[in-house]
Amino acid sequence: PRLVSTLTTLYMRRGDSGKALALARRQLEATPQRADAHNLVGVLLGATGDLDGARAFYRKALELDARMEAARFNLVRLDVAQGRFDDARKALATILEKDRNHEAALYELGLLELRAGRLAESLMALEKASAAHPGSLRIALALTDAQLAGGDPSKAVAVVRDALLRHPGNIDVVMAQARALLAAGDGKAAAGSLRDATRLAEFNTERLAGIARLQLAAGFLDEAAYSAHKALTGKPDDLMALALAAEIALAQKRPDLAKGFIDSLFALQPKSAEAFRLSAELALAAGDAAAAEARLAEAFDAAPSTALLVRRASIWVANGKPARAVDAAQAWLSQYPDDRDALNLLAGLFVQSEDWASARDIYLRLDEHGMGSGSELNNLANVLSRLNDASGALAVARRALALAPANPLVADTLGWLLVETGAYDEGLRHLRDARLRAPSNSEIRYHLAVALAKLGNRQEALAELRAALGDDEIFSELERARALLKELEG
16 A cells, blocks of 8 residues: 555646546455545545545545544545535544644644635634644644734744754744745845755756745845746746746846746646746737737636736726626626635726725625635725725724734724724724834824824824825825824924
8 A cells, every 4th residue: 555655646746636546546446445546546536626535535544444544634624625624623622622732733723714715713723732742743834824824923923933953954944934024024134044054955857846936926036036947947837936037037128038937837738828928928018918918818718827817907907898807707707606806806906996885785794704804804894994884884884803813904994993982992992003014104103293283293194194195105195194284393
């Protein structure tokens, strides 16, 4: 069985899922009463997208051996992937009833709650797991991700610093450190961590591509180009690395170089959705919006995805065709009604068109299906406020802050709603917290100035307003801020 498992892993890494599955099925025919043989077939079916088939084999494995944790956790992960969060929670609760510090169960619970958008519950599970298993690498990495999702990069930096002491030279930890430092605003230190990661990755194409992607997102374009070049040195025909190299060249405003990478992609895979997408970005860079729309349509036809839907929608909106974006999002959701990103896209389109009632219905749908994160509930609170539902907006804003206590935008929403309803002291407390977490956000500073002015603190209100209006800042309440400044100065 171990040899078969090793061989199937090698086949999967080579992209030959057919051989891997055929080998696993032959082993199952020879040993039909072995739970691990059923579990292996389930894993391979899941990897190839047959989730219902995978579920049947995991269940059979557990029928043969109820103590088989591998199959039980595979079933939990499958439930999470399919949005069956309550089923996954029940399975993990059963394990934790017997062992409240079970490392794998706490880890999976933390990931589950993070996926479900319940950040407070995710942090609770992962912090408990970290305290019980301080040397666990996967728990440290998951806790880092949860803290970053909650907008608390300083805690994430501390966790990853401790993990580096326990696991020096581990590339996963170094990458996590880079993400945490970027979130904390320490670009110089993050750049150093990414250089370390590039060295540790040697010529592993997949690792180097991940590093280059993070460098690109951070704006370290020359270093991203080097990492992508190194990735292609090890594997010149790697589709992922070629696409990334094209993306970086576009960001560097080197269209000829980008076109060369895109041409290589088409040569290797003539119907590549990624090549069509990058061709669209190349056309946009040249100012040809019509060609960009056409290339994105080809990309979507080749491999439809939510990411391509979102990109097409952004171009339609930019070109004054928001109705096309709404129609496309609704058509997608008719096929995939629980697609969280598509639901958020449609809600955002309704917000842009000031169709507050329709936006509310989408955000409520996310909330009712257990997909409402702190950010999404924050959006719902703002929409309810627009609909003059002050009490509903306040209740939702409090829930949003409980889910994302370190997010300054969420704290600002609650603080501003409290100020608007006359609860100045409580509102001021939340607005001060938001301002400390995001001192460069002019809208937050304006909201804080209003609260201070309402409470008679004129000088501090003036200081906040002048900071908000410095450097010709543009924000949605700019004219109100100018009017308040004039009033207080007068």
